[in-house]
Amino acid sequence: MNHSVFRLTLPILFGYLPLGMAFGVLFATQLDFAWWIAPLMGILIFAGAGQILAVSLLAAGAGLVEVFVAMFVLNARHLFYGLSLLGQFRGAGWRKLYLIFGLTDETYSLLTSRPRGADRAYEQTVDFRITAFNQSYWVIGCTLGAVLADNVVFDSTGIEFALVALFIVLTLEQFKALGDSFPIWTGAAAAGTAMVVIPPAHQLIGAIGIVTMVLLLHYRRSEARRKDGEVSHG
Amino acid sequence: MDETTYIAAFIAVAAVATFATRVIPFLFFERHTDHPLVQHLGRYLPASVMALLAVIFLQRSASWTGSVPGLDALVPGLLVVCLHLWRGNALLSIAAGTASYMMLKQTGILGA
Numbered sequence A: 001m002n003h004s005v006f007r008l009t010l011p012i013l014f015g016y017l018p019l020g021m022a023f024g025v026l027f028a029t030q031l032d033f034a035w036w037i038a039p040l041m042g043i044l045i046f047a048g049a050g051q052i053l054a055v056s057l058l059a060a061g062a063g064l065v066e067v068f069v070a071m072f073v074l075n076a077r078h079l080f081y082g083l084s085l086l087g088q089f090r091g092a093g094w095r096k097l098y099l100i101f102g103l104t105d106e107t108y109s110l111l112t113s114r115p116r117g118a119d120r121a122y123e124q125t126v127d128f129r130i131t132a133f134n135q136s137y138w139v140i141g142c143t144l145g146a147v148l149a150d151n152v153v154f155d156s157t158g159i160e161f162a163l164v165a166l167f168i169v170l171t172l173e174q175f176k177a178l179g180d181s182f183p184i185w186t187g188a189a190a191a192g193t194a195m196v197v198i199p200p201a202h203q204l205i206g207a208i209g210i211v212t213m214v215l216l217l218h219y220r221r222s223e224a225r226r227k228d229g230e231v232s233h234g
Numbered sequence B: 001m002d003e004t005t006y007i008a009a010f011i012a013v014a015a016v017a018t019f020a021t022r023v024i025p026f027l028f029f030e031r032h033t034d035h036p037l038v039q040h041l042g043r044y045l046p047a048s049v050m051a052l053l054a055v056i057f058l059q060r061s062a063s064w065t066g067s068v069p070g071l072d073a074l075v076p077g078l079l080v081v082c083l084h085l086w087r088g089n090a091l092l093s094i095a096a097g098t099a100s101y102m103m104l105k106q107t108g109i110l111g112a
Helices: A002-030 A037-044 A048-059 A064-074 A076-080 A094-101 A105-113 A120-151 A161-178 A182-197 A200-232 B003-029 B036-061 B071-087 B090-107
Strands: none
Touching: A002 A037, A002 A048, A002 A105, A002 A120, A002 A161, A002 B090, A037 A048, A037 A120, A037 B003, A048 A064, A048 A161, A048 B003, A064 A076, A064 A200, A064 B003, A076 B003, A076 B036, A094 A120, A094 B003, A105 A120, A161 A182, A161 B036, A161 B071, A161 B090, A182 A200, A182 B036, A200 B036, B036 B071, B071 B090
């Protein structure tokens, strides 16, 4: 089983090593903490964008409430990932907690796109190993980045762009999966609006607020249209 | 609060906040999975959030004081879009975009 799980998670290995290293390098070059704090964060937090954001929060000495809100808001998209896995994780026992803990963008996309057999317990074991493999790649990346940044001369200026590139790639993947550009333009327009009218520290939560309101209106309109359609079609 | 207490508290809070976003649907939505509003938001919100994160962080990566404002981030950003539409390989798109951004930043081309 481990061999097939490794093959399945290989793209994640190639994605998580440089991204984990980007985090580790950022952590080591911008902060004064011991190097092993970086892999510790990979073990306990396990969030790509979240951990890179954490570096700037640590650098700014952010308050703990601010940290909670910022991390929660940045990862708020995960709120909806579980919706597609409610059934698959049912009855997974002690594994369920780790499966939920490890639900990153990449784990989520693997778990929801791979073919499944009828034996749910077996499939949950595979899910568990996929999650564990992914997290080990991530922790190795965090470690390498944090250690190498201290010991090897390497101009890492600009490496944080990996995060922006990841968001762009995920946006395109979302568009491909949905086949609808409306939510993409809504998100981009909300970001533009927030950047103009809201100070930088609150732009993310502001933009997500705008997006949620637009989507609620969108829901009400499509519901009303659906009802109209039912009436007119008798 | 000394340095050690702060980093320990910081990691604990960040871990709890991150786990909360992942566990909440399992705690609260399990009974409402079929509600049309839950399905509607579940369907569209991730795409919107991804797009707004891309736009906001792209803007923050750009230098707006150079001879051609913003181009140092827009060019690598466009490269990511084109490469990903062409090849659909996430790693390749991310690596190429990051490498070109690093090159632009480190050589100072485009006045960045």
